[in-house]
Each structure stands twice: as C-alpha cells, then as structure tokens.
Amino acid sequence: MSLFWIVIRELAEIQAMATSKKVITRVEWEKKLNDVKVRKDDMNKLVMNFLVTEGYVEVAEKFRLESGTEPEIDLATITDRMAVKKAVQSGNVEDAIEKVNDLNPEILDTNPLLFFHLQQQRMIELIRNGKVEAALEFAQEELAPRGEENQSFLEELERTVALLAFEDVANCPVSELLDISQRLKTATEVNAAILTSQSHEKDPKLPSLLKMLIWVQNQLDKKASYPRINDISTAALEDSVV
Amino acid sequence: MSEVTRDLIGDHFLDLWSKTRARKPESDEEEEELPTELDPDSIAGGFAVVGPDRLSVRYPNVSLHDHDAGVVKANHAAPMKRMIYYFEIFVQNEGAKGRITVGFTTSAFNAHRQPGWEESTFGYNADDGLFYNGQTSREAFPTFTAGDTVGAGINYATRNFFFTLNGVMVAFFDKDIKGPVFPSVSVHSHFEEVLVNFGQRGFAFDLKAYEAEERFIIEEKIGDRVSVPQNADHGIVRSYLQHYGYGETLKHLDISLQSIMPSISAAPEDGASEEDTMYAFNQRRTLRQLINSGKIDETFSTLGMWYPQIIEGDSSVICFMLHCQKFIELVRDEKIADALWYGKSELAKFMNSSAFGDIAKDCSALLAYGQPKECFVGYLLGDSQRELVADAVNATILSTNPNMKDGSLCKYPALERLIQQVTACSLEKRSLKGGEGEAFRLSRHLNSTYKA
Numbered sequence: 053m054s055l056f057w058i059v060i061r062e063l064a065e066i067q068a069m070a071t072s073k074k075v076i077t078r079v080e081w082e083k084k085l086n087d088v089k090v091r092k093d094d095m096n097k098l099v100m101n102f103l104v105t106e107g108y109v110e111v112a113e114k115f116r117l118e119s120g121t122e123p124e125i126d127l128a129t130i131t132d133r134m135a136v137k138k139a140v141q142s143g144n145v146e147d148a149i150e151k152v153n154d155l156n157p158e159i160l161d162t163n164p165l166l167f168f169h170l171q172q173q174r175m176i177e178l179i180r181n182g183k184v185e186a187a188l189e190f191a192q193e194e195l196a197p198r199g200e201e202n203q204s205f206l207e208e209l210e211r212t213v214a215l216l217a218f219e220d221v222a223n224c225p226v227s228e229l230l231d232i233s234q235r236l237k238t239a240t241e242v243n244a245a246i247l248t249s250q251s252h253e254k255d256p257k258l259p260s261l262l263k264m265l266i267w268v269q270n271q272l273d274k275k276a277s278y279p280r281i282n283d284i285s286t287a288a289l290e291d292s293v294v
Numbered sequence: 295m296s297e298v299t300r301d302l303i304g305d306h307f308l309d310l311w312s313k314t315r316a317r318k319p320e321s322d323e324e325e326e327e328l329p330t331e332l333d334p335d336s337i338a339g340g341f342a343v344v345g346p347d348r349l350s351v352r353y354p355n356v357s358l359h360d361h362d363a364g365v366v367k368a369n370h371a372a373p374m375k376r377m378i379y380y381f382e383i384f385v386q387n388e389g390a391k392g393r394i395t396v397g398f399t400t401s402a403f404n405a406h407r408q409p410g411w412e413e414s415t416f417g418y419n420a421d422d423g424l425f426y427n428g429q430t431s432r433e434a435f436p437t438f439t440a441g442d443t444v445g446a447g448i449n450y451a452t453r454n455f456f457f458t459l460n461g462v463m464v465a466f467f468d469k470d471i472k473g474p475v476f477p478s479v480s481v482h483s484h485f486e487e488v489l490v491n492f493g494q495r496g497f498a499f500d501l502k503a504y505e506a507e508e509r510f511i512i513e514e515k516i517g518d519r520v521s522v523p524q525n526a527d528h529g530i531v532r533s534y535l536q537h538y539g540y541g542e543t544l545k546h547l548d549i550s551l552q553s554i555m556p557s558i559s560a561a562p563e564d565g566a567s568e569e570d571t572m573y574a575f576n577q578r579r580t581l582r583q584l585i586n587s588g589k590i591d592e593t594f595s596t597l598g599m600w601y602p603q604i605i606e607g608d609s610s611v612i613c614f615m616l617h618c619q620k621f622i623e624l625v626r627d628e629k630i631a632d633a634l635w636y637g638k639s640e641l642a643k644f645m646n647s648s649a650f651g652d653i654a655k656d657c658s659a660l661l662a663y664g665q666p667k668e669c670f671v672g673y674l675l676g677d678s679q680r681e682l683v684a685d686a687v688n689a690t691i692l693s694t695n696p697n698m699k700d701g702s703l704c705k706y707p708a709l710e711r712l713i714q715q716v717t718a719c720s721l722e723k724r725s726l727k728g729g730e731g732e733a734f735r736l737s738r739h740l741n742s743t744y745k746a
Binding site for chain 2: 074076081084085086087088089090091092093094095097098099101102103108110111114115117118119120257258259260261262263264265266267268269270271272275276278281284285286287289
C-alpha cells in the first residue's frame, strides 16, 4: 500500500478517535433493527392514512377491501376535498376558491397566505392564457392591496408581475411560476388547509415519519458511526465510511 | 433460496405470533417504575408525617428553627424514558407560616431543608413564590396557599423543570441536575398539610395538551430543517403494496398517479429493486386472497403446484402455520368434530416440539370454550391471524426468488425497514444522551393529533 493511503487511513483513525464516536458494526446494528417489532396493522394504518390524506378515494376503498384496514374517516368526505385539489391542478382556480368556500368559508378567512397563493395562481393562469390585460387588472385590484398589507406578499406579487415583462417567458428568471409544479404546490397547500380545518382529520403521518428519520440520523451521526439509510425509497442500509 | 433462509423467515413470523400471545409491554417506557406514593422512610428527622394512604403529608411539631423543614420524597424517582413527567400537590392547609415547597431532589438529598435550599434540588415555595436551586433564588413568582393546586414537572425534550399553579404554567427553568430525581414536598410550619397526586386522579393542568403541543413544536422544527426527496412517500407506498401483493390497490394507485405525476409510475429509479418487490406478484396475490377467505385446503394445493419446495416434508413453520389456520377455520365454521379430527391427525405431530408446542396448545384450547371468541385465545379467530399467515406465505415465496440479493428483504418491505431504522436510531440517540427523553414509537406517532 502506498504511503499516501497509509497516511490517509491514519488520519481517518485519528479523526474517529478525536471525535470519539461510538462505532456500531453492521451485525450489531442489524440485530437492533430486528429487535424492533413493527405491527402489520400499524403499517397498514400508515398506508391508509397516506391514501386518505392525499385524497385517493378509490385506492383507499380497494386497500380497505384487500387489507381489512378501516379508514379513520368517512371516505365520502374526501371527494369534496379532492374536487378542490383537482380544480387547482387543472388551473381552474376560481372554481377551486368557490368550492373551498362552499366547504367551509372560514378556511380562506383564517389563511391569508393560502388565499394570496390562490389569487397568485389565478393570475399565473391568466398570463398563461395570454390574457395580459386581465392579468394586470387582476393584479391591481386583487393582489396589490394584499401586497400592501404584507411585505412577503409584495415580493411574490412582484415576481408574478415580472412574468409580463419578458418576451420569452419560458426562459426568464421566474419561469418556474408557469410550471405545473407550481400548480401542484398550491394544490398541496389547499389540501393541507382543508385537512386542518376538518377537525376529525389526522395529519399526514408518512411524510413526518420520513423527516423524523432523516433528522434523527443526522443527530445520531454526531455521536455514533453506524449503518445509515441514505436512499429512502429502497431503505437499503449503507455501511458508514469512517 | 436456501432452506436456511426459509427457516429464518418462518422463525420471524413464529416470533411475531408469540409476541401477540404474550402481549408484552410495547416498549421499555412501560417497564420503568413510577412514583405512586410518598415514602415515609425518606423523611429525615421526623419533621413531617405521611398520612396512611401515603398521599398526604403534614408538619407535626411547632418549629423552633427555620432549618426544621420536613421533606418527603416519592417512593420512586421520576421516570426518564418519556418526554414529560409531572405530578401535582393540593394545599389542604397553609398552616401557620405557609412555607410549603414542592419540587425535585436527588436520592442523595437527605436533609431537613426545603427542596431548593441545597444544590441539586429544585423547588417552588409557597411563601415567597421564589424558585430555589442550590442557593440561587430567582425573580418572584405567584405565591400559593390553601386551596391551590401546584404542579411540578420535568420536560426532557427541552431539559427544563416547569411549574404550574391551578392549571396554568407559571415558569420553567434549566434542569442541570443529572441523574434520577425524586418528586418531593416539604412542610415547614405547624398545621401545614398537603395532598399529593401522582396521576391517580386527573390533573388540574392539561398535561395531554401540553405534551401534544411540545411534540408539535419539535415536529415543526424538524420539518423546517429537513427536506425529503420529492415523491419518496409515493414510492414507499407502492413498494409496500408490491411486497404484500395488494394488487387491486396498486393498480388503482397507479391509475391515480398517472394523471398527476406521470413520472412516478413509469420508470422507478431503481429498476432492480422493483423486480424484487414484483417477483411472483400474481401468485402471491392469489395466495393471499385464498388465505383471507379461509380456503386453506386450496392454499395447500396451490402451493403444491407452484412452490412445492415450501411445503415439502410437511414439517416447516409454514406448514405448521397453515395447518393451524385450517384448524382455526374449522372452529370458525363450528365444525367441531372435523376440527377435533384435524387436530389429531395434523397438529398432533407439532405438539411435542419445543418451538411449536405452546402455540399449538393455544389452538387446541379453542375447543375448550363454548364462546371461543371471548377467551384469551380468541385472537386466533380474528382476521389479523389470517393476515399473519398470508404474510408468512408471502415472505416465503419472495425468498424463492433466485435473483434475490438480500434475504432480509423478504421479511421486510422498505416501509418497515424505515420504521425500524428511525426507532433504532432514536433509541440509540437516547441511550447516548443519558437515557432521558422519549424515543420514536410508531403507535404513538400514529395516534398523535394536534390542532395548531
């Protein structure tokens, strides 16, 4: 082995000792993992919760039949929420706003940020359809007053108006506003707000579990060296590099 | 794959079955001793008298010196393996001078002074509303007297002591005392009397709401600092459905996803792992449906056709589980004579084995009861038992995949591995941090609700 690599290895070992991290081998760690007994019905509940909060009604129904898991809420109430989400995803923001108010007028009243984002999306759709004049008028009448109340709204408003300034919208600095993902972002926000307002709903458990995993691994990294899961979708264990 | 892997898989499910029977406490949090009453032996110098129910304490003599406080501790230290510990006192009688103090002391503390006067102790004093810690007194807080309910608690997440008065949070302070601490009360003048509540009765302070709020704050903080790859959750749910063979659900999920996120169902990032989870999908799905409808004879014949190696020899764990299930199904259908005959011919050979004996006895116990559903082995008649058997068969079929890289993947879908990892990391982190605080627990995570 070359001198270079010998030195590197020595340095790594000194580093490990200096930070005095506890080293847990793969074998030891696998045993700890296997000692955690996860109940099948808890996992089923987690999946059902995911399907319900995302609003996949038919899928939840099938899952209930195939796994025997009961959803926490009446599946019929999801369809209303899904109609709103779909409306936003297809760019029919006015329709979505009407539906939200039909469901519960308090949602938009108590969520100024959400309402602003919906109005912003409305403006984006007008611009997308080439209705420049209508977009400007809309910005002046509906969005500018909100912008005056709140600094961050103003910045968002300016970004949106900027779309009108460019000939080649597809390549301008704010082009992402025209992207489908912007609609999805707004749709997710509306979905979450409706979920929160429906007091018998539970919040989405799977995303928070995944965040918890990433976070706790980062925390544990400071004190120990152990096999990590770096790729969440495969959940494959990777030995840590000292 | 090899016999060895199949046995390991079988053992895993047998183990799961045993855990259901034994109904062991879910985690170590339930194994810690809790303070339940006051400990008269903890009183130094006889300056306090504990009532016969051990949930009250009063000052016995007229005091002569300021030093003669009667301090009593709880019978156990506050548990550490949780996020918050809390107890309350009710001031029955403020006595001559109203100098009751409530707080925490260490096991070494053995003086007749109020909690707080010494270092490594902490107390909230009725008389001057001052918190004492060692010898530092701090700014004044509300005083308390007869009729008041005072609470003292430890928040391991924020490393604080906190105190409440009549259901309202009063203050919190850094907890820099290491090691176990005991709930403690002191009385210091004639006629002072205090009742203690270690949770046997409801608290004036809404502890559950406080816990939910604290958990929410932590989750929010994590949420702000951490981001998860886009659509990771969809991928995990799909692989879960693939792993267990939930075909209809998977089909409909893919349809829904197609319209929203065409990228997700089209080409999964890791083609290899998709092959593994989809291996023998239709066969596994069919067998699950058979088992869920209780058609065990058909299950045996279908397995014999497709995967004879699994039931060869009729002595493996899978065979045992299937025979038991057949027996259970007969009992379900109230075909008692048939069940008896089946038990004698097929289950008997498992009775003497050390591995299967106890479980097999549970099955035969079903016959002893007129109302089997209500007895302690009633769980066998439930759907979850069918599901356990279906899961075992599922995993065993997955193990026959000749391209399978990692044998353990048969047992666990990605979702389960993630849950195990977050739990194990959380437990390890706690043990490296002095064993304090609550570790991740899936059942608690599933049941938490908080409205901001």
